[in-house]
Amino acid sequence: MSIGLVIRLLVLALLVVFLVSPETFAFLFEPLAKNNQPVIYNQGSLLDLTLNHLLIVLIATTLATAVAVGLAILVTRPFGAEFLPLSRSLANVGQTFPPVAVLALAVPMLGFGTAPTLVALFLYGLLPIFENTLTGLTGLPPSVTEAARGMGMTGSQRLIRVELPLALPVILAGVRLSTVISLATATIGSTVAARTLGEVIIAGLLSSNTAFVLQGGLIVGALAVLIYDGLSAIERALTRRTGQGARANA
């Protein structure tokens, strides 16, 4: 077992213990809480908030993956090729919108709560996945796609048996990026009353309680690192399994 893995498992264990029984760590945060402020977040269960946070990210990223991969497949088919430049610039424009602006625009339409946050995360998650899927599907070695055509595979057979499997590690890298961005962005969702870990941070800011801010931040940070790492590991395994070691490292 490598040192890296031990550290990751340790972080995971600490996170779980903290979420289940935050009081255990009260002594750590004590110095940060001024004049009798509560040391540990007390306006709801940290575990519930974390699970809700993760659920929102999971739903948004899953939807974004489905839509972005689907779009990228469409615009790399012969009949969709003319939409390729358009879809690329659309996705780029989407990314230049700050998430707060998306939230602000979505609230009048969807009201307060989880819905506008989901929309913002979904829109925000599209671009990295779309870009990476495009890169994966268009950057395949020409001799391989040529061979697939020459063997007599139909368009969908080429997509399913050759193009997608070979592009998978690159697509997954996009999903990883998107997930991590969403994890961070979801905290902003609590400004429009979505139940995410942002609540903890905002509660801390409102009452000048650094302990709260730190607790919210640490949980989000630990989640991001663990998920990023986990997805990276899956990617590496996939890359090896698809015999593309050299290509992925290039």
Place this chain on the structure above:
Amino acid sequence: MIDIQELTKVYGQTTVVDKVSLTVEAGDVCAIVGTSGSGKTTLLRMINRLVEPTSGKVLIDGQDTRSVPAHELRRRIGYAIQGHGLFPHRTVGQNIGTVPHLLGWDAARISARVDELLDLFQLDPAQFRDRMPNELSGGQQQRVGVARALAAEPNILLMDEPFGALDPVIRAKAQEDLLAIQKRFNTTIVLVTHDMEEAIHLGSRIAVMDGGKLLQYATPQDILANPATDFVAELIGGDRPFRLLSLARVASLVQPGEAKGAPIQASASLREAYAECLWSGRDALPVSDNGQLIGQVSRADLARAAARPS
């Protein structure tokens, strides 16, 4: 039989293949040679419709290739390319089984065929079947590429510089293997190369292309003896006599009589025999066939065979 009629491909303003007509008889090996950019690959790819012709047509055994869907056509035609194009995420066995799988063969038949082909290309099935392509040497990858092209027992095999990336020794070996397999299954082969030596060695007929046009289509002997244009002559290069010698076997010049020294095989090329005469300073070599002395071949006869045919 492949019947190519007035085949033309135009990209924008450029005519890349210009009204090429030629017929490849069943069991022939047609070698297409020409300089880079002369349209060889484009011509080849129009046969299995990887490139759709601008005009003209291709008949295979009398049937217009446009009368079947392109992917079905391609499953009937073997296709091997430079850089092999093996699927990096599939094992050697899965790669070879690609077309049989597409054709819906059952698993047992596919795996038997895979092992048969691996044997044929001198790759031990037990050892190689489950390897990934990146675990093979370049020469092995190339053999697997050709094995994959042959998997569904096609009558026709198209090859685009299949040996281009191989070193000379492996290349010569790969050429011998190909010829042996071609003889055994009587496969019709159309092979693109820019190496005249390879074309003469492998081709039963050679098509010389330049600027999209077919300059000459003839047997190697014919091309060597009567190049149609200066360009063809230039492509053949200066060592025409030796290329001529390399085309015929010692058996064709055997005379009764005896000669001194080590014998040469009747199956050796005249070129090898001539080289041996020069090297050992002999005027004649004994000729043996299956270990039996069958006569002798003389240096004078060899030299005559190398002279310009009249």
